[in-house]
Amino acid sequence: xxxxxxxxPRCHKTFSQRKPKSLQYTMAWTIAALIMLIPANMYPMMxxxxxxxxxxxxxxxxxxxxxxxxxxxxxxxxxIASFVxxxxxxxxxxxxxxxxxxxxxxxxxxxxxxxxxxxxLGPWSMLDVFVVAVMAxxxxxxxxxxxxxxxxxxxxxxxxxxxxFAAESFDPRLLWDNHSEPKE
Amino acid sequence: xxxxxxxxxxxxxxxxxGLFTLPKLKEGQKARCCHCGGTLTVFKRNSVERSMALSxxxxxxxxxxxxxxxxxxxxxxxxxxxxxxxxxxxxxxxGDYIVATALFLFTIAIPLVxxxxxxxxxxxxxxxxxxxxxxxxFRSYQNLDSWAMVHVLLLGVIISMYKLGESSELQIGTxxxxxCLLLFCSTMLSITMDHQHIWQQLDxxxxx
Numbered sequence: 489x490x491x492x493x494x495x496x497p498r499c500h501k502t503f504s505q506r507k508p509k510s511l512q513y514t515m516a517w518t519i520a521a522l523i524m525l526i527p528a529n530m531y532p533m534m535x536x537x538x539x540x541x542x543x544x545x546x547x548x549x550x551x552x553x554x555x556x557x558x559x560x561x562x563x564x565x566x567x568i569a570s571f572v573x574x575x576x577x578x579x580x581x582x583x584x585x586x587x588x589x590x591x592x593x594x595x596x597x598x599x600x601x602x603x604x605x606x607x608x609l610g611p612w613s614m615l616d617v618f619v620v621a622v623m624a625x626x627x628x629x630x631x632x633x634x635x636x637x638x639x640x641x642x643x644x645x646x647x648x649x650x651x652x653f654a655a656e657s658f659d660p661r662l663l664w665d666n667h668s669e670p671k672e
Numbered sequence: 673x674x675x676x677x678x679x680x681x682x683x684x685x686x687x688x689x690g691l692f693t694l695p696k697l698k699e700g701q702k703a704r705c706c707h708c709g710g711t712l713t714v715f716k717r718n719s720v721e722r723s724m725a726l727s728x729x730x731x732x733x734x735x736x737x738x739x740x741x742x743x744x745x746x747x748x749x750x751x752x753x754x755x756x757x758x759x760x761x762x763x764x765x766x767g768d769y770i771v772a773t774a775l776f777l778f779t780i781a782i783p784l785v786x787x788x789x790x791x792x793x794x795x796x797x798x799x800x801x802x803x804x805x806x807x808x809x810f811r812s813y814q815n816l817d818s819w820a821m822v823h824v825l826l827l828g829v830i831i832s833m834y835k836l837g838e839s840s841e842l843q844i845g846t847x848x849x850x851x852c853l854l855l856f857c858s859t860m861l862s863i864t865m866d867h868q869h870i871w872q873q874l875d876x877x878x879x880x
Contacts, residue, residue, distance in 0.1 A: 611823075625754040627745060633840075642771060646770065660688070
């Protein structure tokens with residue numbers, strides 16, 4: 489009943505009381521994102537050619553490079569944007585989906601805020617992708633230095649897009665449904 | 673149910689579905705949901721004029737932001753610079769189609785479309801041309817909100833500059849300045865645009 493489509497009497501657009509099949513779509517997208525997480529971290533993000541010698545680096549290796557050259561704040565930003573946020577989003581979505589089925593009333597307001605956070609932080613995981621894309625375009629100095637983007641970036645982009653789709657298909661009102669009084 | 677309230681005076685919280693009576697707000701006031709803290713509605717100051725001005729300004733800054741070089745690098749006698757469009761073309765040539773698509777969509781297409789959409793909506797409402805199609809139009813505008821990533825791009829550019837700055841000389845391009853201004857306009861636009869007001873105006877239209 490709650491999932492069926494109804495037509496708006498004024499403008500005939502279809503809508504439903506809750507996003508239809510919200511949990512199924514969210515679970516599907518979240519699992520897809522989780523699957524993408526593996527190649528995203530295993531394949532290198534970019535290849536740094538210095539005087540003809542190429543050095544491929546994954547996200548993690550890139551972060552370590554920043555730490556070694558002393559740029560700790562940047563290493564932290566990239567660590568947060570490329571590891572903490574995507575992983576956090578996936579875990580948070582699993583947590584929210586579990587709560588949509590059977591939740592504890594005490595933390596309901598925090599759960600709502602968690603969803604809001606997941607939705608808001610969505611685009612920021614794309615940070616590393618943009619960094620590599622921009623560097624690959626600009627650092628084209630022929631033989632001396634050359635940067636090229638590698639396979640890992642594609643998987644990473646897909647992973648971020650999947651988590652954004654997952655957050656969009658989740659209906660936060662489901663969290664509250666467990667606690668509303670039964671209507672007539 | 674119990675007493676019948678006219679639908680126009682009710683508002684539902686988007687996050688928790690709590691139903692409230694629409695409060696009479698003064699200019700600049702905001703109503704919050706008691707249950708979950710989400711914003712119910714805001715009455716924004718001088719929304720229409722400011723939004724239209726910002727949309728036009730954003731569009732003006734858009735063209736140089738995208739086509740002029742973001743920044744340039746020079747080391748050991750070689751120099752190179754690239755714009756946003758050049759980055760995308762380079763990604764395509766390299767075979768990274770998904771990255772190129774993502775770059776194009778999230779930093780060029782969607783921000784541009786949103787600016788144009790905001791202008792179209794305000795102009796249509798001004799010209800009293802309300803239709804049911806305009807509602808779907810505005811709904812898509814709201815859905816596209818989280819997919820415009822110019823701010824992430826800008827942080828990415830800053831980080832690249834930081835990393836490259838230690839080994840080579842950098843030159844800030846006009847494209848970067850325009851990007852910052854574009855971001856400023858888009859952000860201000862999302863602040864000044866009064867969605868509730870627009871929906872109310874859309875509601876007043878006869879079935880079209």
